[in-house]
Amino acid sequence: MAVREVCKIGNPVLREVARDLGAEEVGSGGLHELAADLVDTMRAEGGIGIAAPQIGVSVQVAVIEIDEASDRYPDMQPFVATFFVNPRVTVLDDTEQSFWEGCLSVPDLRGVVSRPRKVRVDYVDLEGNARSIEAEGFLATVLQHELDHLQGVLFIDRVRDTTRLATVSDYQRFWMDRPVEEPI
Numbered sequence: 001m002a003v004r005e006v007c008k009i010g011n012p013v014l015r016e017v018a019r020d021l022g023a024e025e026v027g028s029g030g031l032h033e034l035a036a037d038l039v040d041t042m043r044a045e046g047g048i049g050i051a052a053p054q055i056g057v058s059v060q061v062a063v064i065e066i067d068e069a070s071d072r073y074p075d076m077q078p079f080v081a082t083f084f085v086n087p088r089v090t091v092l093d094d095t096e097q098s099f100w101e102g103c104l105s106v107p108d109l110r111g112v113v114s115r116p117r118k119v120r121v122d123y124v125d126l127e128g129n130a131r132s133i134e135a136e137g138f139l140a141t142v143l144q145h146e147l148d149h150l151q152g153v154l155f156i157d158r159v160r161d162t163t164r165l166a167t168v169s170d171y172q173r174f175w176m177d178r179p180v181e182e183p184i
Contacts, residue, residue: 001036003044004055006104011056014105015152018051018058020086026128031061035083035126038063047104049142051149054105060086062146066139076138084123087147092134093118098180099141100171101155110171112164112180113155115144 007014025031034057042050042063051062065081096114103109118136121143125131135143145155159165166175 001033001040003040004037006041006045006050006054007056009106009154009156011105013053013056013058014149014154016053016058017152018053018060018150020060023128025059026085026124027126031085031126034059034061035063038083039065039081042104045104049146050104051146053149053152060150062087062150064142064146066142079139079142082133083126084121084143084147085126085128087121087123087150089144089147090120090122091116091118092120093136097137097141099138100175100180101141101145102168102171103145103155105149106154106156108168109156110166110168110175111156111159112161113141113145113158114160115141115158119143121147 021031034052037055038050038052038061041055042065048066049062049064052059062084063081064079066076066079068078094116097117098112098114100110101113117140118134119140120132120134122132148154
């Protein structure tokens with residue numbers, strides 16, 4: 001449909017708790033148009049996930065897609081484009097794992113974030129069918145990152161050690177090929 005402008009840190013919409021979609025909205029043409037715009041924008045920006053607030057729409061909708069041809073995440077398991085409407089996250093294993101994270105709404109910055117290693121997400125799809133997914137490892141982190149957007153939370157809010165923040169170029173230069181646990 002359309003590539004939309006990505007809202008950047010400082011835009012108040014990114015700090016709102018997005019509203020749930022009502023039953024009459026799920027399955028509607030408006031939701032399908034929003035979904036198409038989310039995918040178009042995510043792909044144009046080179047992301048693997050995006051939430052509706054990131055394009056200025058404060059509703060509980062996000063999409064994740066990890067393409068097997070991804071340059072940014074070549075070693076990650078592919079994940080077909082999946083839409084999460086009115087999602088709820090349940091932690092299944094609170095053992096923390098850490099990854100370098102970045103965000104389309106926080107350009108040119110990466111930071112180490114620790115999150116629970118296994119979660120379940122209960123949600124409805126674009127047609128209103130109840131769904132559930134369990135994820136661990138990197139996919140669990142991606143889910144939590146994207147669904148945080150629906151609660152007005154950005155990854156930088158979860159960075160505990162600000163010495164573990166880097167510009168993208170310095171991340172690539174100094175950190176990309178090192179274990180995340182390696183001290184500075």
